[in-house]
Amino acid sequence: MSKVMVTGGGGYIGSILTGQLLETGHEVVVLDWFVFGTKHLNQYKNNPKLTLLNQDVRTIKPAQIKGIDIICDLAALSNDPAGDLDANLTKQINFEARARLGRIAKAMGVKRYMLASSCSVYGANGDMAATEDSPINPLTTYAECNALAEQALFELSDSDFSVTAFRNSTAFGLSSRMRFDLVVNIMTLNAFKDQEIIIHGDGQQHRPLIHIADISRAFVKAIDSETYIVEGQIFNLGVNNVKIADLATTVAQALPMDIDIIYHPNNSDARDYTVSFEKMRNRLGLIPQMQIEDGITEVFHAVLKGETSMTPDTITLNRYKEVMAEGEEIIKKMENISA
Numbered sequence: 001m002s003k004v005m006v007t008g009g010g011g012y013i014g015s016i017l018t019g020q021l022l023e024t025g026h027e028v029v030v031l032d033w034f035v036f037g038t039k040h041l042n043q044y045k046n047n048p049k050l051t052l053l054n055q056d057v058r059t060i061k062p063a064q065i066k067g068i069d070i071i072c073d074l075a076a077l078s079n080d081p082a083g084d085l086d087a088n089l090t091k092q093i094n095f096e097a098r099a100r101l102g103r104i105a106k107a108m109g110v111k112r113y114m115l116a117s118s119c120s121v122y123g124a125n126g127d128m129a130a131t132e133d134s135p136i137n138p139l140t141t142y143a144e145c146n147a148l149a150e151q152a153l154f155e156l157s158d159s160d161f162s163v164t165a166f167r168n169s170t171a172f173g174l175s176s177r178m179r180f181d182l183v184v185n186i187m188t189l190n191a192f193k194d195q196e197i198i199i200h201g202d203g204q205q206h207r208p209l210i211h212i213a214d215i216s217r218a219f220v221k222a223i224d225s226e227t228y229i230v231e232g233q234i235f236n237l238g239v240n241n242v243k244i245a246d247l248a249t250t251v252a253q254a255l256p257m258d259i260d261i262i263y264h265p266n267n268s269d270a271r272d273y274t275v276s277f278e279k280m281r282n283r284l285g286l287i288p289q290m291q292i293e294d295g296i297t298e299v300f301h302a303v304l305k306g307e308t309s310m311t312p313d314t315i316t317l318n319r320y321k322e323v324m325a326e327g328e329e330i331i332k333k334m335e336n337i338s339a
């Protein structure tokens with residue numbers, strides 16, 4: 001078993017990945033500045049194999065990496081609007097800190113480094129499903145930082161320091177750090193709350209999607225794989241490419257109530273892409289276990305039971321706006337860095 005550092009392990013995907021790693025017997029160090037708190041990891045807090053490290057990833061010290069075998073790097077401002085709040089801060093966290101962490105990790109003898117990148121690097125690619133070899137076309141600061149981080153990290157990759165990038169589709173599913181800024185989750189919540197699903201634009205734009213448990217399984221699977229399978233490799237992760245209009249119909253049909261689908265013509269989001277998941281299936285051997293309907297159902301039941309709801313914490317952009325307005329931790333850290 002390995003000692004695995006999960007940066008961003010307090011987040012939507014990271015908290016699920018942390019659970020899977022502990023369940024498979026790994027020792028886990030979660031490094032996070034816990035903008036969303038530590039409560040999402042409460043269920044594991046008595047596990048002696050879990051350590052929490054409250055640390056800004058930009059200022060991690062080599063000593064904090066000592067003894068780590070594998071890094072799963074998920075810490076980031078995790079979507080386009082949050083990335084647009086402060087482009088300089090986004091570059092520091094989503095690109096420079098990842099490149100720096102990679103350099104430190106390699107020097108400290110870490111064997112594997114796995115990056116949570118994003119299919120958003122493909123931008124608008126029309127009808128051709130993007131493979132890992134397709135040209136990229138990042139349209140936002142967030143997507144551009146993912147592309148730059150991948151490039152910087154692959155420059156470090158060799159058989160002693162194996163770098164893998166997972167280009168995640170838009171995630172869905174239930175996590176204790178819930179995100180209602182993701183399309184399947186928000187459609188499900190709105191359908192429950194208002195018996196309405198709002199579509200921005202004509203609904204013809206495509207999104208690749210994947211459940212958070214399957215993203216986490218990809219990391220675990222890569223840890224268990226021979227180095228030659230994952231070293232220097234990019235894997236798109238997804239279960240399906242769906243048109244937003246069709247997704248709304250899927251959500252409406254999955255729920256036990258009448259739902260209206262309403263179109264709002266304004267849409268500034270130019271993202272439209274489909275992605276191939278062949279390599280994930282054939283080379284990594286990952287077959288997603290969770291379908292979109294499974295995610296809709298679990299989110300619906302959680303909102304129905306009042307276990308999760310729309311709060312500033314569950315909208316990533318709002319939480320970062322809130323913290324920045326408080327002018328506390330993040331701002332202080334920003335000042336320290338630029339001083």
Ligand SMILES: NC(=O)c1ccc[n+]([C@@H]2O[C@H](COP(=O)([O-])OP(=O)(O)OC[C@H]3O[C@@H](n4cnc5c(N)ncnc54)[C@H](O)[C@@H]3O)[C@@H](O)[C@H]2O)c1
Nearest residue numbers: 008010011012013032033035056057075076078116168171
């Ligand atoms: N959720 C998706 O749909 C999706 C899709 C593609 C890629 N990704 C990527 O997967 C990763 C995880 O996403 P998520 O959905 O879990 O997001 P999230 O916002 O829930 O989690 C990110 C975590 O990183 C932490 N973090 C951010 N900046 C940090 C810093 N400077 N130092 C330490 N910790 C910091 C946050 O506190 C948070 O716990 C991100 O890299 C994201 O870009 C997510």
